[in-house]
Amino acid sequence: MEVFNNKGECCGCGLCTTVCKKNAIVMKEDSKGFIYPEINEELCIQCGMCTKICSYNSEEIFNTPIESYAALTKNKRVLSKSASGGVFATIAEQFIKSGGWVCGSVMEFKKGIATCYHRVTNKLNDIEKMQGSKYVQSDITDALPEIKQLISKKEKILFCGTPCQVSAVKKMAADYDELYTIDIICHGVPSVHLYNEFLKCKSSKNREICDFLFRDKSKGKGFKAKLVEEINGKKTEKIYPAHLLSYYHYFLKSLIYRENCYVCKYAKEARCSDMTIGDYWGIQKIFEGKIKMDFDQSWSCVMINDQKGKILLKNTQSAFELVRTQLNDIKQGNAQLSRPSQRTEERERILNLFENKGYKAVEKDFKRKLGLKYYGLLLRNYIYGR
Ligand SMILES: Cc1cc2nc3c(=O)[nH]c(=O)nc-3n(C[C@H](O)[C@H](O)[C@H](O)COP(=O)(O)OP(=O)(O)OC[C@H]3O[C@@H](n4cnc5c(N)ncnc54)[C@H](O)[C@@H]3O)c2cc1C
Structure with a gap:
């Protein structure tokens, strides 16, 4: 079977x-x-x-968003650690303060090896680890029974994850009233195994990787990664633009995802969650000259899909700069609200290379294809940090 x-x-x-x-x-x-x-x-x-x-x-219920917003948290601490406008952490903190539990993705390193999984908590201190996008599959297998347990105790729960994960949690919870769900707009997830093999290639001799942030904001918004290594308790940091890292580059080009991501049934306008959040790509083009906004910040897009989504936003709206927007404007910069990522022959080539020859071969291939440009980009990053 x-x-x-x-x-x-x-x-x-x-x-x-x-x-x-x-x-x-x-x-x-x-x-x-x-x-x-x-x-x-x-x-x-x-x-x-x-x-x-x-x-x-099985069939599931999808809701067409009823309201859409551009959102940016007013809390600088929250904003600096969030991938985009800090919507998740702002709502999660309020949810815990009101007596609820939150389930979100964390990444941990032990002896240089990363694990990515969903943690369930009612402690405010845990939210910081959940902040930020981990561009790899987050394992929810252990979180599911924990959520089930909380449901049996009639606790209030907020789950945040990819739409397919939200769907799984909702199926398990049946029509439990006190479950609130936020899905992230998602274009696909690579495997943790591939990610760890990539990290091995990036790791310096005699040092251990102890953290990796996909959306470091210390040099402004955008796709910049921070690699943190440790030697004798001393930490060193390196910042890389996404296009210099094979894994990050291939992630953004949709070349290393699970097979189901390319036929994802959740990559559409109608959603399975109470609220959808994502990066508001192209926001400047939409609002410039119309509304005064700080375009140097990474704004989130927020879609309210049902009454529970409305409640989540109502309880936190004073914590945000909030601008009403049109769903079609969000869709313009976010193809995953219309269709899944496209599977190409290059995806097969890269993953077959990984399967047959290991990540070192993928890395070598990446550098070979960029040719001298790779070293030019490396130099530019060293001098200008981009
Ligand atoms: C794999 C992936 C693909 C994405 N693709 C897009 C896209 O195509 N377009 C777009 O607009 N936005 C995309 N995003 C979402 C975007 O990067 C931000 O996460 C989102 O805008 C929320 O930002 P925030 O500042 O509110 O909260 P953040 O603090 O950045 O969000 C943190 C929460 O996001 C969830 N999360 C983080 N990583 C994962 C993961 N690996 N699996 C499941 N849940 C996770 C967790 O629950 C976590 O607590 C993607 C995110 C991920 C993880």
Whole structure:
């Protein structure tokens, strides 16, 4: 028995593992590093619960956004650590202060190896680690039973993740009233295995990577990564523009995602969450000359999809600079609100190279293709920091 028919029908949420009464399903990495459920046939009693709960096998409710905004938190501390306008952290902090629990993605490093997973908390101090985009798959398998437990205790929960993860949590929670969901506009996720192999290539001799931020803002907005390494308790930092890092470059070019990301059923205008957040790309073109706004900041776009989404915003709106906008204006800069990322032959070539020859070969190939330009970009980054 299989949980899915083909890999395009599995987002790796692990919901199927939580309903298996025989513990017959475990999530395992395939040869490219993506996680998929694997059934132990000796334990499986063919009850069919795993396939029944899967979001890919059932209809779900999508809401067309009822209101849209550009948003920027007024809190400088929150803004500096957030990928865009700090919507997630602002709402999450208020949610915890009002007695609720929050589930969001964190990244941790142990001995230079990264793990990315969703943590459940009711402690304000934990929100900082959840801030910022981790451009890799965040594992929610352990968070799901924790959320289930909180539901049985009638606790109020806020979940923030990719739309497919939101869908999994909502399926598990059935129509639980006290579950609030925020999905991020998402163009796809690479595997943690690939990410770690990339980091190994970037790691300096005798040093250990202890942090990696995809959206460092210390040199302004945009796609800049910060790599932090440690030696004898002393930390060193390097900042890279995305186009200088093979993994980041290929992520932004949609070349290293899971198979289901290329046929994602959530990449459209109608949403499965209460609220959708993303980067407001192209905001300057829309508002310049009409409204006075600080375009040097990375504004978020916010879409309110139902009444719960309205409540989340109403409870926090004084903490934001908030400008009403049109959904079509947000869509102009965000293709993932219209269609999934496109799968190309280059995606297969890069991931096959990784599978057959390892990440060092991918890195070498990346530099070879850029040729002398790579060293020019490296020099420019060294001198001008961009
Ligand atoms: C893989 C990925 C792809 C994205 N693609 C787009 C895009 O195409 N267009 C666009 O406008 N925006 C995209 N975003 C969203 C964007 O980068 C910001 O996360 C979003 O604008 C929220 O910013 P913020 O400042 O409000 O909050 P932030 O503090 O940046 O958001 C933090 C919260 O986002 C969630 N999150 C972070 N990483 C992950 C992850 N790996 N998996 C699941 N949830 C995660 C967590 O719950 C986390 O707590 C993407 C984000 C991710 C993680």
